Amino acid sequence: MIIKRRSTMLYRDQNIILGCMRIADKPIEEVKDLIQTALDLGINFFDHANIYGQGKSEKVFAKAIDELGIDRSSIIIQSKCGIDAKTGTYNFSKTHIIEETTKILERLNTDYIDILLLHRPDALMDFREVNEAFHYLFDKGMVKAFGLSNQSSTQMEMMQKYIDFPLRFNQVQFSLMHSQLIDAGLQYNMGTFHSQDFLLEYARTNQIQLQAWSPFFSGFFEDIFIDNPKFPEVNEKLDELALKYDVSKEAISVAWILRHPVNFQVVVGTTRSDRLKKIAQAKHIQLSHQDWYDLYKASGKILP
Numbered sequence: 001m002i003i004k005r006r007s008t009m010l011y012r013d014q015n016i017i018l019g020c021m022r023i024a025d026k027p028i029e030e031v032k033d034l035i036q037t038a039l040d041l042g043i044n045f046f047d048h049a050n051i052y053g054q055g056k057s058e059k060v061f062a063k064a065i066d067e068l069g070i071d072r073s074s075i076i077i078q079s080k081c082g083i084d085a086k087t088g089t090y091n092f093s094k095t096h097i098i099e100e101t102t103k104i105l106e107r108l109n110t111d112y113i114d115i116l117l118l119h120r121p122d123a124l125m126d127f128r129e130v131n132e133a134f135h136y137l138f139d140k141g142m143v144k145a146f147g148l149s150n151q152s153s154t155q156m157e158m159m160q161k162y163i164d165f166p167l168r169f170n171q172v173q174f175s176l177m178h179s180q181l182i183d184a185g186l187q188y189n190m191g192t193f194h195s196q197d198f199l200l201e202y203a204r205t206n207q208i209q210l211q212a213w214s215p216f217f218s219g220f221f222e223d224i225f226i227d228n229p230k231f232p233e234v235n236e237k238l239d240e241l242a243l244k245y246d247v248s249k250e251a252i253s254v255a256w257i258l259r260h261p262v263n264f265q266v267v268v269g270t271t272r273s274d275r276l277k278k279i280a281q282a283k284h285i286q287l288s289h290q291d292w293y294d295l296y297k298a299s300g301k302i303l304p
């Protein structure tokens with residue numbers, strides 16, 4: 001029996017998540033090294049989706065976990081469905097959600113995933129079907145918790161009205177350079193910026209756990225901004241703060257996201273252990289109020 005209530009946040013201690021979108025074609029020994037490095041750094045939360053590498057990412061991950069002898073209960077596995085790669089549409093039908101989640105479990109070689117996210121909003125969704133699919137997956141023990149991805153606060157609120165389970169997560173694109181969620185609040189009421197959503201405020205009010213994907217990209221799979229000559233000002237500031245806090249520029253970029261009181265989890269997609277170690281330095285620092293704002297401005301935004 002599910003009691004519908006506001007979300008309480010899960011896995012708050014995990015502020016960095018290892019995204020597995022890019023591991024599909026990596027040699028198994030490299031994937032094992034990456035996962036072991038993550039665990040050694042205290043990162044035990046892994047993000048997947050049924051479409052990553054057309055399912056291959058989940059399979060490679062499962063093989064690595066098996067060969068490393070990692071206990072299933074010691075890690076958190078999240079995956080997503082709702083993008084139908086075969087038809088090139090978004091699909092939140094009951095059949096699609098159940099069938100795709102069943103395949104996810106097979107590929108991951110596990111009885112359950114800790115979290116299922118619906119990847120991108122299906123404009124034609126029928127809430128009753130989503131609700132029935134969630135009941136099925138929860139009652140069978142296949143999924144422990146649910147959330148969304150790439151959805152606005154209005155979409156979340158609307159869906160929550162019809163779903164019996166708390167929608168605890170929303171995974172959205174967010175970085176120092178791709179920071180519209182912050183801009184929306186800071187530049188409210190300015191003619192220069194027309195916000196359509198206030199997701200950060202909604203998440204804080206309703207205890208929704210936000211996850212930031214592509215934390216090093218400047219736009220939708222555009223450019224990595226770190227050490228990119230296209231973005232001199234932000235790189236100058238990152239260099240200065242890396243020196244000041246004695247960490248990498250990657251860590252400063254992640255620390256900038258973590259400094260916001262919405263308490264983001266940052267989903268990083270590196271496939272390199274050495275890079276992951278640099279990123280994880282973010283766990284040990286907190287940017288000052290002044291440094292946070294200076295970086296925001298160096299990333300090209302103005303304060304009205």
Ligand SMILES: NC(=O)c1ccc[n+]([C@@H]2O[C@H](COP(=O)([O-])OP(=O)(O)OC[C@H]3O[C@@H](n4cnc5c(N)ncnc54)[C@H](OP(=O)(O)O)[C@@H]3O)[C@@H](O)[C@H]2O)c1
Nearest residue numbers: 019020021047149213214215216217226267268269270271
């Ligand atoms: N919900 C969604 O719609 C959605 C969409 C996209 C991604 N995601 C999730 O978010 C995760 C992260 O996404 P992402 O991989 O696009 O994010 P990212 O961590 O911003 O980018 C990682 C990519 O950038 C490269 N890179 C180059 N220079 C880098 C530097 N200095 N620091 C860090 N990375 C650098 C990495 O290469 P190396 O591998 O060589 O380090 C890797 O290919 C994915 O794995 C996936 O789980 C979710």
